[in-house]
Amino acid sequence: MKKAKLVNCIFGCLVAIIVTISSAWSAQDEKNSPGFAWKDGAEIYTKICAYCHEAHVGPQIRNRELPAAYIRAIVRNGNRAMPAFRPSEIDDESLIKLADFISNKEAQH
Amino acid sequence: MASQYIALPKGVSEKNFNAAIRDFRKVLGDTSVLTSAEQLAPYIKTMMPVPDGDHTPSAALLATTVEQIQKIVAICNQYKVPVWMISTGKNLGYGSAAPAERGQVVLDLKRMNRILEVDKDLAFALVEPGATYQQLYDYIKEHKLGLWLSMPAPSAIAGPVGNTLDRGVGYTPYGEHFLFACGMEVVLANGEVLRTGMGSMPNSNTWQVFKWGYGPYLDGIFTQSNYGIVTKFGFWLMPEPPAFKPFVIQYQHEEDIVEIVETIRPLRISGVIPNAVVIAHALYEAPVKAKRSDYVSGPGSIPDEAVYRIMKDHKLGIWNVYAALYGTQEQIDVNWKIVTQAFGESGKAKILTEQEAADDPAFAYRAKLMRGEMTLTEFSLYNWRGGGGSMWFAPVSQARGSETLKQMALTKQIFAKYGLDYSGEFIVGMRDMHHIVDVLYDKTDPEQTKAAYQCFDELLTEFSARGYGTYRVNTAFMDKVAETYGPVQRKVHKTLKKALDPNGIIAPGKSGIR
Numbered sequence: 134m135k136k137a138k139l140v141n142c143i144f145g146c147l148v149a150i151i152v153t154i155s156s157a158w159s160a161q162d163e164k165n166s167p168g169f170a171w172k173d174g175a176e177i178y179t180k181i182c183a184y185c186h187e188a189h190v191g192p193q194i195r196n197r198e199l200p201a202a203y204i205r206a207i208v209r210n211g212n213r214a215m216p217a218f219r220p221s222e223i224d225d226e227s228l229i230k231l232a233d234f235i236s237n238k239e240a241q242h
Numbered sequence: 243m244a245s246q247y248i249a250l251p252k253g254v255s256e257k258n259f260n261a262a263i264r265d266f267r268k269v270l271g272d273t274s275v276l277t278s279a280e281q282l283a284p285y286i287k288t289m290m291p292v293p294d295g296d297h298t299p300s301a302a303l304l305a306t307t308v309e310q311i312q313k314i315v316a317i318c319n320q321y322k323v324p325v326w327m328i329s330t331g332k333n334l335g336y337g338s339a340a341p342a343e344r345g346q347v348v349l350d351l352k353r354m355n356r357i358l359e360v361d362k363d364l365a366f367a368l369v370e371p372g373a374t375y376q377q378l379y380d381y382i383k384e385h386k387l388g389l390w391l392s393m394p395a396p397s398a399i400a401g402p403v404g405n406t407l408d409r410g411v412g413y414t415p416y417g418e419h420f421l422f423a424c425g426m427e428v429v430l431a432n433g434e435v436l437r438t439g440m441g442s443m444p445n446s447n448t449w450q451v452f453k454w455g456y457g458p459y460l461d462g463i464f465t466q467s468n469y470g471i472v473t474k475f476g477f478w479l480m481p482e483p484p485a486f487k488p489f490v491i492q493y494q495h496e497e498d499i500v501e502i503v504e505t506i507r508p509l510r511i512s513g514v515i516p517n518a519v520v521i522a523h524a525l526y527e528a529p530v531k532a533k534r535s536d537y538v539s540g541p542g543s544i545p546d547e548a549v550y551r552i553m554k555d556h557k558l559g560i561w562n563v564y565a566a567l568y569g570t571q572e573q574i575d576v577n578w579k580i581v582t583q584a585f586g587e588s589g590k591a592k593i594l595t596e597q598e599a600a601d602d603p604a605f606a607y608r609a610k611l612m613r614g615e616m617t618l619t620e621f622s623l624y625n626w627r628g629g630g631g632s633m634w635f636a637p638v639s640q641a642r643g644s645e646t647l648k649q650m651a652l653t654k655q656i657f658a659k660y661g662l663d664y665s666g667e668f669i670v671g672m673r674d675m676h677h678i679v680d681v682l683y684d685k686t687d688p689e690q691t692k693a694a695y696q697c698f699d700e701l702l703t704e705f706s707a708r709g710y711g712t713y714r715v716n717t718a719f720m721d722k723v724a725e726t727y728g729p730v731q732r733k734v735h736k737t738l739k740k741a742l743d744p745n746g747i748i749a750p751g752k753s754g755i756r
């Protein structure tokens with residue numbers, strides 16, 4: 134038991150040291166361009182939603198004046214067969230744009 | 243006093259967890275450490291027939307750099323807090339984005355999503371875990387690189403890192419994805435950063451072109467495992483061929499699977515048919531075209547008579563063999579002759595190409611998958627029963643007709659016992675087949691949910707008793723499958739775990755390893 138604790142402690146200290154040493158190497162790579170970001174609601178709709186909701190897999194959702202809050206809740210929680218989408222996939226700001234895009238009448242775009 | 247968390251990691255006090263969360267926030271900032279029920283909702287939904295509470299995370303961490311991940315593992319070691327990694331987090335039917343065990347912290351790498359390099363000449367890519375196939379597809383198109391992806395059916399919303407690390411499959415000649423992986427960067431539990439293969443050598447430019455490096459090959463131990471956190475991943479892409487010819491071959495009787503497999507095997511091994519062929523049962527294809535309720539009502543499996551009606555109404559075979567030829571037109575012409583001769587011999591096969599079947603929705607989406615185009619049409623499967631319940635039963639079979647027939651008959655028999663339908667397909671590897679069956683059930687119906695659980699459990703028991711192993715499984719059954727591979731493998735897995743992660747902070751429970 135004691136031995137296990139000691140091993141854990143040594144391991145913990147090692148971790149701290151290694152993080153300091155090897156972060157310099159990995160940090161170089163992190164300077165590159167930032168990651169992917171969504172342009173607007175239409176792009177998210179086309180590159181995620183439409184593959185089901187415009188393909189007779191999921192129900193049609195555009196032009197039905199679905200409340201934006203309802204859309205946001207379904208995206209985050211999923212619904213039966215529909216997977217949930219995390220804020221890391223569709224950030225909160227983009228989700229507002231997406232919900233607007235879906236709930237607004239097509240003519241307004 | 244009620245806990246401020248929706249779950250806690252096993253054996254970690256709230257006080258210690260508070261301290262860990264405080265330290266995570268110092269590294270990532272407040273907005274990238276999620277702990278409320280509302281924030282964690284998308285990490286909880288699974289398709290498995292077990293209570294969501296069994297797989298509820300305590301928190302989710304949205305890391306974006308290797309350095310952050312190194313600091314996270316240090317905190318995890320300090321407080322003995324386990325993390326569960328997801329890359330794109332769409333492991334649907336295998337556990338989705340939820341952790342293997344209640345209370346684990348999800349380390350969500352989706353925001354670490356840069357495409358670091360795509361080399362047109364050497365046809366390889368180096369990406370971060372959060373990059374999706376859609377992102378890569380757009381990148382390749384935008385830069386006119388003339389390269390094709392191989393992806394699983396959830397294409398657009400999944401990604402190469404998570405899929406390959408779970409040893410997933412696609413449908414092009416590069417369909418056995420891990421065969422085409424080349425070089426990883428891995429953050430180890432002690433915070434060290436390992437680059438596998440040639441990546442270990444400073445200034446090497448061969449990390450993405452030579453898989454083996456020097457000494458024991460390590461990449462394999464970071465797949466379906468919990469020995470490290472993969473932060474960069476290299477893989478090969480297929481040059482766009484000058485010509486592409488998808489086709490489907492339909493058969494009318496279930497026993498014909500023997501002839502199909504015996505015909506395909508030599509064509510596949512010799513490379514005449516280069517891609518991961520799919521032999522799909524009518525009930526795997528039917529949801530794209532038909533509604534179950536139009537053919538059957540009430541409890542129980544769908545009767546064979548109804549399946550034959552569906553086939554007739556929707557122009558399906560009981561088996562539908564999807565494959566493609568790739569290359570120059572001359573190469574395709576030669577190989578097409580060989581294929582049609584081989585399949586034409588018995589007079590049982592109906593061979594259709596794009597000319598006859600382009601408008602058929604099942605053919606159209608299969609053709610897309612065989613050329614690396616985005617589609618989510620296969621999600622139609624979930625309309626069959628409704629209610630969002632699904633588990634993939636995925637035993638491996640020899641590419642031998644008699645074996646595939648045996649596996650199908652056994653599966654059907656067990657499904658019938660629990661009133662479920664056999665939605666199965668065989669994905670043809672180089673010498674094996676992944677027998678993939680979607681255990682579809684209505685998760686809103688407690689009786690069906692219970693039946694699905696018992697059905698899956700019995701499938702695993704009966705198949706392993708006959709020496710049929712499962713290649714991959716959802717998080718509710720990982721221990722059971724690990725058990726079927728025997729004590730020696732389990733011991734070796736555990737020995738490696740102890741050596742690399744003595745505090746057990748990386749995804750305990752993955753593949754039954756703790």
Ligand SMILES: Cc1cc2nc3c(=O)[nH]c(=O)nc-3n(C[C@H](O)[C@H](O)[C@H](O)COP(=O)(O)OP(=O)(O)OC[C@H]3O[C@@H](n4cnc5c(N)ncnc54)[C@H](O)[C@@H]3O)c2cc1C
Nearest residue numbers: 328329330331332333334394395400401404405410411472
């Ligand atoms: C209709 C449908 C069809 C499907 N068809 C296919 C198919 O054709 N082929 C197929 O393979 N699958 C298929 N799937 C299953 C699954 O959706 C895919 O395999 C998908 O690619 C996995 O999700 P992901 O790519 O987002 O990986 P993730 O969910 O991100 O990762 C998968 C697993 O890999 C491990 N992991 C992830 N990231 C890391 C990391 N950075 N370091 C270490 N370990 C890590 C974790 O254990 C994680 O659970 C299908 C699912 C559905 C719903």
